[in-house]
């Protein structure tokens with residue numbers, strides 16, 4: 001009997017490959033073609049130096065200010081607020097110094113291994129040319145942003161992440177296309193990126209198929225249980241299964257609920273604008289902290305990706321938010337050609353403590369969860385797959401599973 005993986009984003013595909021490594025016959029199910037959900041539109045950063053949770057101390061002061069700015073990096077659809085109140089409450093509760101430290105430890109435990117666990121899969125898929133390791137540069141435009149960033153470097157130190165503080169005057173030698181007058185930056189030399197997130201998922205999926213993996217394009221609507229065992233997955237037809245993995249990104253909440261686990265998962269919607277002929281190249285991803293977006297040179301142009309919008313899974317995309325990215329990038333890169341941009345919107349699967357769920361089910365003996373990676377799903381996909389593979393096979397997980405349990409307290 002087969003293992004069924006629900007959701008063929010980057011997390012589901014990596015999980016499917018890690019299950020194949022352990023001798024499983026695997027079936028992936030997705031209503032979209034593989035890799036075409038949120039995993040296709042991200043900024044492509046394999047952010048091995050990630051140490052900062054979204055809920056940092058003092059965030060309660062920053063978010064209202066951000067929401068008031070005209071070109072706000074964070075926006076909230078007021079009609080959606082009642083549905084998110086509990087999530088926000090937990091998010092704020094996670095911003096105490098002690099909780100932020102706890103989240104930082106968990107995030108870093110996964111992210112620092114992100115490339116180590118992704119790379120072997122990419123090598124086997126022949127997809128290494130899709131990866132560059134030129135570091136990642138966090139840009140701080142104003143002296144106050146830069147001073148705060150330098151204070152937060154204590155997180156890098158406590159997690160043992162290599163970083164360099166770059167003065168504003170030295171920035172142009174690193175990234176000549178950037179405008180003058182930027183206060184400074186922090187370089188994380190271990191950072192990497194892909195020049196095509198979608199091509200990466202597709203290559204990994206081809207490897208999966210070449211190893212006998214099957215794919216069904218269908219919507220999963222439910223499960224058939226027998227006692228504490230899930231016997232089949234309903235996806236237009238009954239698919240019998242030996243075990244089920246829920247890796248459905250931001251849509252995992254409803255599926256987990258059907259499987260007896262309630263979880264505070266919501267979505268931070270994000271946008272990108274992909275500029276096909278930018279006339280500039282950045283050597284590594286540039287992350288503009290105060291504007292909540294990144295610029296990454298990809299094989300077919302420059303991708304401006306980021307911002308946060310709280311509006312749930314159903315509201316239509318507001319592509320004006322992608323246009324804001326273009327205006328801001330035109331200011332930051334004086335030589336940028338902004339013509340013919342293609343906008344996109346995707347759903348980050350976000351928990352209030354910025355820590356994903358990588359867990360067995362407390363209720364069903366053959367159900368496993370891997371979702372909630374928020375801003376870091378590409379980075380953490382390989383290690384998540386390895387942890388789920390180990391968990392399902394009774395092996396020791398490469399990272400202790402405790403911080404990622406589905407039934408952990410989220411505040």
Ligand SMILES: Cc1cc2nc3c(=O)[nH]c(=O)nc-3n(C[C@H](O)[C@H](O)[C@H](O)COP(=O)(O)OP(=O)(O)OC[C@H]3O[C@@H](n4cnc5c(N)ncnc54)[C@H](O)[C@@H]3O)c2cc1C
Pocket residue numbers: 006007008009010011012029030031032035036037038039040041042043044045046047218219220221247248249250251252269270271272305306307345346347348349370371372373374375376377378379380
């Ligand atoms: C603008 C933006 C920039 C980002 N930049 C980065 C970055 O630089 N680095 C990084 O590490 N991360 C980044 N992220 C986050 C990253 O993209 C996500 O965390 C990651 O893609 C989540 O992967 P996933 O496989 O969990 O979800 P998804 O890619 O969303 O895949 C889930 C799949 O499940 C399927 N599905 C859901 N429900 C069902 C159902 N009932 N039946 C069948 N199929 C179903 C969906 O169709 C989808 O294909 C960014 C995100 C955004 C929005």
